Every structure is written in structure tokens, then in C-alpha cells.
Amino acid sequence: MSNSDYIDDLMLASFVDGQLDKANCDSVLTAVEKDPDTRERLYQLRRAKDLIKIGFEHLEAPVHTRSTPKQGFSVGSGVGIAASLLVLALGFGSGVLGYYCSERLADDSGNPPALAITPHPHKDRVVLHISESDPKQFDAALNYIEDFLDKNRTDGSQIEVIANSGGLDLMRTDTSPVKQRVVAMMRKHDNVHFIACANGLRNLHKRGIDAPIIQDIDTDKTAIDHIIGRLHAGWTYVKVDNLPEI
Numbered sequence: 001m002s003n004s005d006y007i008d009d010l011m012l013a014s015f016v017d018g019q020l021d022k023a024n025c026d027s028v029l030t031a032v033e034k035d036p037d038t039r040e041r042l043y044q045l046r047r048a049k050d051l052i053k054i055g056f057e058h059l060e061a062p063v064h065t066r067s068t069p070k071q072g073f074s075v076g077s078g079v080g081i082a083a084s085l086l087v088l089a090l091g092f093g094s095g096v097l098g099y100y101c102s103e104r105l106a107d108d109s110g111n112p113p114a115l116a117i118t119p120h121p122h123k124d125r126v127v128l129h130i131s132e133s134d135p136k137q138f139d140a141a142l143n144y145i146e147d148f149l150d151k152n153r154t155d156g157s158q159i160e161v162i163a164n165s166g167g168l169d170l171m172r173t174d175t176s177p178v179k180q181r182v183v184a185m186m187r188k189h190d191n192v193h194f195i196a197c198a199n200g201l202r203n204l205h206k207r208g209i210d211a212p213i214i215q216d217i218d219t220d221k222t223a224i225d226h227i228i229g230r231l232h233a234g235w236t237y238v239k240v241d242n243l244p245e246i
Contacts, residue, residue: 007031012042016049046239124157127230129223130240133166138178141170141240145185145192157191160230164197164223167240168204171196173212186216197223 007028014020015028031038126148130141141161148159161170169175171194176182185192195218204211213219231237 007038009041009045012038012045015042016045122234123236124152124154125230125233125235126159126238127227127235128159128161128238128240129227130161130163130167130170131165132241133169133175134241135177137167137240138170138176140243142178142181142185144238144240144243149189149192158193159191160193160195162195162197162221162223162226164200168196168200168211168213171213171217173214174210176214179214182214182217193218195219195221195223195226197221199223 011020011024011028015025020028028038028042032042033039128141128144130137145159145161148157152159163170170178171182173179182194186194194214196213198220199222201211201213201219227237
């Protein structure tokens with residue numbers, strides 16, 4: 001890729017936020033197709049945004065008051081939330097987004113990062129994240145698990161599905177269209193685990209929604225803590241709405 005074709009991180013962030021016009025979107029898509037580095041940076045930014053979203057899902061939305069506008073990034077600035085978060089990640093390298101640039105920061109400073117992530121994650125240990133209430137995504141997730149089990153028959157292979165927000169509908173007895181399939185998987189395979197985010201369940205309870213979860217599904221873990229813990233241990237993170245081939 002020539003210097004004139006380089007896509008910087010702010011442009012990638014705007015792409016993730018859906019804030020680019022068609023011409024710039026096409027430029028990003030062309031760069032992603034041709035350049036592995038651009039493709040990897042886009043993937044890392046998308047993953048960072050996913051973690052930020054689940055990390056703050058339990059917080060109440062702030063009440064906005066009229067005030068004098070300040071300089072800097074804002075939702076309507078054309079740069080987008082993801083770009084602001086990326087700047088924070090590159091600037092501090094710790095907290096929720098620290099994993100995104102931990103390897104780079106460790107190389108530059110010579111000091112270990114706050115959260116070290118294995119640069120080459122284990123392909124036979126996968127944490128599968130779903131956050132949308134979409135029957136097609138539910139089927140896609142379970143199909144992915146079956147393919148994973150078929151291609152990873154060695155001892156030690158494991159796959160987990162962790163759901164938050166709308167994805168909890170996958171694991172609720174009153175909403176899941178694939179409940180019997182989930183139950184059958186858990187009974188048949190001791191290396192397949194399903195986790196319903198504790199924060200997501202608390203949010204439903206606050207709204208007065210009873211959310212009965214399928215028996216034997218873990219409800220004690222929060223999505224953000226569990227995913228980051230798995231990344232730290234070298235697991236591969238996969239988002240259900242962007243499933244790669246195994």
C-alpha cells in the first residue's frame with residue numbers, strides 16, 4: 001500500500017461508527033481488502049468498541065443539560081465515539097481498552113502493560129460473544145460451535161458463548177427459539193459453556209423484566225470481565241455478527 005492510500009486510525013474509527021460518506025467507505029473497504037495491516041487495525045478497533053459497549057452497559061444514561069460547547073470530540077463531530085475511545089487507548093493503554101494496544105506499548109516503553117494479551121491466541125479456545133436479539137445470529141452461533149467441535153477434537157479445546165444485552169434472548173427460557181438445541185449441546189459436550197452476563201440480567205430486572213435462564217447456564221459472570229480474562233489467558237475472541245471461517 002502506498003502512502004497516499006494509507007487509512008489512518010481516525011478514519012477507521014469513523015468507518016466503524018458509520019460516519020463516512022460512500023466514497024470514503026469505498027476507500028476503507030478497498031484498503032481492508034488489499035492490506036493485511038489495515039484489516040488487522042480495523043478488527044482491533046471493532047473489538048475494542050465491542051468491549052467498551054459491554055463494559056458500560058450497566059451504567060445509567062447521563063442526563064444532558066444545556067451548556068456551552070467545548071472543543072474536542074463529540075458524537076456529532078464527524079469523528080465519532082470510537083475515535084475518541086481509540087485516542088484514549090493509544091494515550092493510556094490501560095483499563096477496558098488497554099488490551100487493544102498493550103503489545104505495542106510494551107514494545108515502545110520496555111515496561112509490561114497493564115493487561116498483556118497473547119499476540120497469537122489459541123485457536124482451540126474461543127469465547128463467542130453475542131449481543132443482538134436475532135434468531136439468525138442464534139443459529140449462526142450454534143452452527144459455529146458445531147463446526148468448531150468438528151474441527152477441534154483434541155484435548156483442551158473449549159468454546160464459550162457469552163451473551164449480553166439482546167443476546168440474552170438466546171439463553172432465556174421464555175424467548176429462546178433454540179432452547180432445546182442449547183440444552184442438547186451442553187449435555188453432549190463438556191467443553192461447551194454458555195454464560196449470561198450478570199450485568200445484563202440486572203439491567204432487565206431493573207426494568208421489571210423477569211428473565212428466566214436455561215438451567216446450567218452460568219449467570220454469575222459479567223461479560224466485560226470474563227472476555228478480558230479470556231483474552232488475557234490467550235483465548236480467541238469472536239463476535240457473532242462477524243463470524244470468520246474456522
